[in-house]
Amino acid sequence: MEKCICEKHGYCKYYKQEMTASPPNWQWCQNATAEEREKYKIDCDKKHERRQSYLAGEYITNAKMIEDCKNLLLPQVHNLKLRGVLGVPRSGMLPASMIAMWLNLPLYYLDENNNAKILSGATGFGGIRMKDFDDREGRILVVDDTMYAGTAMKNMKSRLLEDVYFATVYFKPDCEHKPDFFARELSPPHLLEWNLFNCTYIEQALLDFDGIFSPNVPIDVCEDEPRYIDFIKNVKPFQHRIPKTHCAGIVTGRLEKYRDITEEWLDRYNVKYGFLKMFPTDMEEERNKNHVEEVSTFKAKIFSESDAHFFIESEIPEAIKIRQKSGKLVICPEERYG
């Protein structure tokens, strides 16, 4: 390419990515030689190809993990002679506490001296239902949510001063260190609902607003502007969906005229994001006539033109259409299995 084809910074069809003004990527292209542009185009194509692998990633919801734990892992461990269940902090505590509850066993943790200790809480024996549990024989079952390289489990094994069983809900097929029990194999890449918003993958995501960061606006409120404004100004966030780093961007069917209120709300709750795209106010009528079609088209266009890896959408019908229109990965937390 002899010269830059973009009149201003923004999405570049040649490189298929955003060319920003700050950092000065658009400016770089303005001044680059044809050879430098060709070389960078090759880099971009490689980068996009690598990122395609993320699109095949499986999304595991909290509900799916608990179901796999109950249906696939529990039947393998319920007959073992166990004296308790120990969770690998933090996410391993989730299935560990479920298994401890289902089997009515004490829940353990590993102390700083590498001793397995009962999480006793208000009672010395680990909860009121554990009062009569007197079986101090048997092994402890150490549980984690996923095993990728087996490093966490290997470390745990080297620290523990007693013989234990190891179990994990999800297990990478070619993992070097195999657990004693696992629910099912899960090939990478995968996205896990319980840590999606505090992992760096979220930096490669575009997020819907209403229904993701906060509850959806009730229909009757939508039809009454003063109430609508009051609602979007004062609605409380879903705390578990505030990204711990930042997301690539927010794309919403909310109208552009509410930008100030929306930005103030995001700022108040410390939501960090790359950009905020809002539905054009002059298309309000068209949007209201066919909300799902119009809004999904709007979101899919921005998603397609961005280099974001996935989109998190709150509404199932819109999620389906954004998938169809963009051909990219769309996660809908409302869908049972994502």
Place this chain on the structure above:
Amino acid sequence: MSQPYYTIIDNATVDSVTGSGPSYTVTYLTGTSAAAIGDKVIVEKRAAGAGTGSTVLSTYTYVVTATGGFLNELTIKYEYDTAGLGDDSPADLYSGGGSSGSPETAPHDIVRLTAPFILFVD
């Protein structure tokens, strides 16, 4: 890196990254006031969640092009990587720590090249 260098900032933790390439603005959790334009940023890329001792897939080199208005911010531009994978965001380079679902971003070493010794022999 074949040319001699010395380390200005060792193991800087990345807080956030903006930009899609070839330049990126990186905010660190540590101060970067010691860095200067022309310094190199060295990053080892490993597979997400494979362990910090796992095989290095490629070593990336970026050059510092601006030191920015903030003490812990640098604008860096991709130069090359040892495996020839091509330009990538520092946000996509993992240390191997964390898990595949929650991988840690690789830390950065900021180094300054030194002029190679030239031996004059009369």
